[in-house]
Amino acid sequence: MTFPSFKELDAVGEAYAKNYIRRSYTYGSSAFDIDGFARSLGFNVIYEDFAEQDRNKNGFCADGITPLHILKNGKPVAIVFPKKTIVLERYLLRKGEEKRRRFALAHEVGHPLLDKMTGRNTKCCFHSEFDMDQTLTMDSIQRLFSMNEVCTSRLGAAILMPRFMVVELLKKHNDGKPLRCYDGNVFASEDRKKALQMADCLVVSFAAFVNRLRELNLLDYHPIEEYIAESIKQGESI
DSSP states (O other), X not given: OOOOOHHHHHHHHHHHHHHHHHHHTOTTOSSXXXXXXXXXXXXXXXXXXXXXXXXTEEEEEOOSSSEEEEEETTEEEXXXXXXXXXXXXXXXXXXXXXXHHHHHHHHHHHHHHHHHHHTXXXXXXXXXXXXXXXXXXXXXXHHHTSHHHHHHHHHHHHHHSOHHHHHHHHHHHHTTOOEEEETTTBOOHHHHHHXXXXXXXXXXXXXXXXXXXXHTTOEEEEOHHHHHHHHHHHHHTO
16 A cells, blocks of 8 residues: 655645635635535534543544444443544533644544545544553554554645645744754744744644644754753853
């Protein structure tokens, strides 16, 4: 099985984003309308309380065959949802979870779009998040880091944070230049503030935005020794 390159995934994701913006007349918005995009592709997005054994799962793209375990009246039941249904964990609707919700939705939308690129007909797909506080099964680890999941996340990120949107934000917040960063993705306070502001504009997490900058080669890396030297210099002036 041959998967598309990251360059291809970025190009296709950006093309989908531009096409939707043009069709929906949502020009000028700093955040991509991932909900409208999902609806435009014919997906029905619903929210349920998951009761899967793997508690890291928070998104599901139904195939009309495979059941999803959810809670109904406090009891776990297996429900087969119609094809083109995306089910997200209900807790993602809580205040403060919008950024995670948007990324989970972009990931689930990315699965069928990746299938179009590869000619595959993938069965149901889950979105899972890595949680250091939970014990992962070998099946969970294999799913999290499978090439299919890696490519789906990259395509979802390219739709949610297309290059042209990221570049526009860098023009506004950093004079159009790549954002300065030190080894290990360490930021000086001022640059971290800029990254947080840009992430908020896109309604994505700080970590997701920094990762996207790295994917797009829009981080200006410097040796960590420069950061330490600057920190000591600032400390002497306090």
